[in-house]
Amino acid sequence: MAIIRDGMAPFDLYQPTSIEDALSLANRLGADAWVLAGGLDSLERFKDRIKRPKAVIDLGNIDELRGVRREGEDLVIGSMTTLTEVSLHPEIRARFALLAEAAGEVASPQIRNQGTIGGNISQDTRCWYYRGGWDCYRAGGGTCYAGESLEGQNREHAIFGAEGCVAVTPSDTAPALVALEARLVIRNAGGRREVAVDDYFVGPGSDITRLNVLKAGDLLTEIRLPATWAGATFYFEKVHDRPVWDFPLVNIATAMHLSGERIDRSRFVLGAVAARPWRLPRVEAAVAGSLRNAVADSASRIAAEGAVPLKNNGYKMALARNLVKRAILGKRES
Ligand SMILES: Cc1cc2nc3c(=O)[nH]c(=O)nc-3n(C[C@H](O)[C@H](O)[C@H](O)COP(=O)(O)OP(=O)(O)OC[C@H]3O[C@@H](n4cnc5c(N)ncnc54)[C@H](O)[C@@H]3O)c2cc1C
Ligand code: SF4
Incomplete structure (x- = not known):
């Protein structure tokens, strides 16, 4: 079990100012790199020393990842747009109020000011065994302390789709994006792909170690809302x-x-x-x-x-x- 030190292990910090530079860094550093958005999930894990990346790619200086714009009928939200901006944006409120409301329900104003929409849907599970550094299935170990142990505490855990791991996604905005049939743009050094939001999230039957399809070298750049459910x-x-x-x-x-x-x-x-x-x-x-x-x-x-x-x-x-x-x-x- 982890000892909470509240002090991060050292890492190399990269602060690119363009998507191209971030992609090239992510490609070069591969699995050694951790992508940092608002840092609310990431820094907690670094401070607990459960995650000790060799390098961190901070997306905070990439202006082209921020903001909301119209492209034809689609509304395009940059992955680094804060939850506050999403919850207050006039066009999101007018056409996709579901997402504005979900973003406005996240945590507290301070967290919404710092947390990003991309980070919110990509954050890891809150299962306390896993976050505490226990060697469960999701962490590469051989049991599920929440689901398989007789003493396991599982009040917040899954009632659907559990295969081995009974952890849940804690995101408030993810269900809204699934209801709105959003499409997510993922880029890496090899190109760009657009995935339906239903295919972005991963259950333990497909991969017990991750909650989404992002792999080393990938950046989530845009969330696109089609007109299908507008209004x-x-x-x-x-x-x-x-x-x-x-x-x-x-x-x-x-x-x-x-x-x-x-x-x-x-x-x-x-x-x-x-x-x-x-x-x-x-x-x-x-x-x-x-x-x-x-x-x-x-x-x-x-x-x-x-x-x-x-x-x-x-x-x-x-x-x-x-x-x-x-x-x-x-x-x-x-
Ligand atoms: C006290 C507290 C209470 C909270 N309560 C709630 C709540 O009620 N509801 C809720 O939904 N959330 C809640 N959160 C989560 C919070 O809202 C953040 O949205 C979330 O932690 C991650 O957002 P972030 O921008 O800080 O991302 P980070 O922590 O920087 O990143 C999270 C993960 O996503 C990956 N990532 C982020 N952006 C990208 C990208 N563009 N491309 C590739 N990978 C990326 C990172 O590598 C990391 O693995 C809470 C957090 C805290 C600390
Ligand atoms: S629910 Fe998943 S994350 Fe939690 S202890 Fe079990 S395997 Fe680990």
Whole structure:
């Protein structure tokens, strides 16, 4: 187990001022380099000495990674745009209020001023065994202390999609981006690729050591919001122990296209219930073509189908059902 020293091991710090320079550094340094955005997740791990990179590439001086712009119908958000900017940006609020609300629910104003949208969706899990330096599966070891040990504490852990590891994504903005069918631009020295947000996040069945597809040499440069869900009916709610400065126990992000009160199409996504944002396709199918009031009870009952609760987190199933019901009705209180 780690001894918390609150002092970082030394590393070489690189502060490029262009994407091209950052890509060339990332290519040259490979797995020795750590990409630094707002540093809120990264510096905690360095200070705990759980992560000891030889080199750090700080993206903070690359202006072209910041800001929000329109490209045709797409809204393009630079990966280094802060959560505060995302939550307050007029066009995000007007067309994609779901994302603005989710970003505005992260932690506290200070953290939103420093944390970036790229870092928020790429942050690592908060599982305390893993973050404390225990040699679990995710850290390359041979057990899962949260899920397999009889004494394991797993109140905040997964109810869906666990294979070996029962850790969850702690991001508030990731479920919103999945609901909005965002596309993410990843660049490396070899070129540029654009991935659907559903393919950005990784569950333990695909790779138990990471929560997203980024590999050494990769930079996440842009988040693109297509017009598909612009101006739809949105719902975001986060359940957490404390009103500020706290990660979600469960959150929900939904987008619905309505004709009057009838739901034509929808995306329902839960967060903090699996290693990746967890879509609910059965709920989406159940509500399609129905009136909100008429379908809320029956659709919410299937929200936790397939869930496998652990010793301490069965309450997440009830939360999932209630959040789905409230999202369908668009009301915080049912
Ligand atoms: C006390 C506290 C409370 C918090 N509460 C919440 C909460 O309630 N909800 C929530 O969603 N979050 C919460 N967070 C997380 C916080 O909001 C940050 O968004 C998050 O820690 C990472 O953002 P960052 O910009 O600081 O990224 P960093 O810490 O710098 O990076 C995070 C990870 O992403 C990688 N990365 C970042 N940007 C890129 C890029 N462009 N290309 C490639 N890799 C990249 C880094 O290498 C690193 O692995 C909390 C954090 C703290 C410290
Ligand atoms: S839940 Fe995952 S990260 Fe946590 S102890 Fe188990 S294997 Fe490690």
